[in-house]
Amino acid sequence: MKQNKPVRERRAMLAGMKPAPCTGSYVFCSTTDQEVIVAARERALAVFHEQEGVSFVLAKDVAVELGFDASMPMSRIVLGVYSALDGVGLTAGVATALAELGIPCNMIAAYHHDNVFIPEEMKELALSVLEALQYASSSIDGAE
Incomplete structure (x- = not known):
């Protein structure tokens, strides 16, 4: 290409x-919960590892499904x-x-x-x- x-x-x-x-x-969110990290990783638009946890940019519906606060779409x-x-x-x-x-x-x-x-x-x-x-x-x- x-x-x-x-x-x-x-x-x-x-x-x-x-x-x-x-x-x-989309929703910006972060977690240290390993189960949520695994569930979110493959569905994320973006993933970034920070000292405080793993940050994601997720589609709003995915964020809600995984229990994240989606109040700032x-x-x-x-x-x-x-x-x-x-x-x-x-x-x-x-x-x-x-x-x-x-x-x-x-x-x-x-x-x-x-x-x-x-x-x-x-x-x-x-x-x-x-x-x-x-x-x-x-x-x-x-x-x-």
């Missing part, structure tokens, strides 16, 4: 991010740009644009794409902010 070259330059990352909303609700927006792992500024640019309108976000950078998680009720506003940021970044002379 041919892979595109990763983008490193801040403006090019922002201009190429193509924010795309995903369906579904999050929506997911995938940034379509293939940002380089050593690229600088994508997360800062996205978080700053959202923060200016009081939209909290949690970023998860995976290998190919960055993912933005925002409170469900702010999904449409966040998407419009990210689309405006992408447009503004692509309109600047010299943007790739």
Whole structure:
């Protein structure tokens, strides 16, 4: 499978991010219970081992089924740009644009794409902010 070259330059990352909303609700949760860890691991969108326990990003229905608090459901927006792992500024640019309108976000950078998680009720506003940021970044002379 041919892979595109990763983008490193801040403006090019922002201009190429193509924010795309995903369906579904997600919950961030953590546990030290080994049975729950085993049950959640294969169904998780993301897993991270922290000193305090194993953290998961789970679909809301899975989180509820496993007994986690699902009172803060999050929506997911995938940034379509293939940002380089050593690229600088994508997360800062996205978080700053959202923060200016009081939209909290949690970023998860995976290998190919960055993912933005925002409170469900702010999904449409966040998407419009990210689309405006992408447009503004692509309109600047010299943007790739």
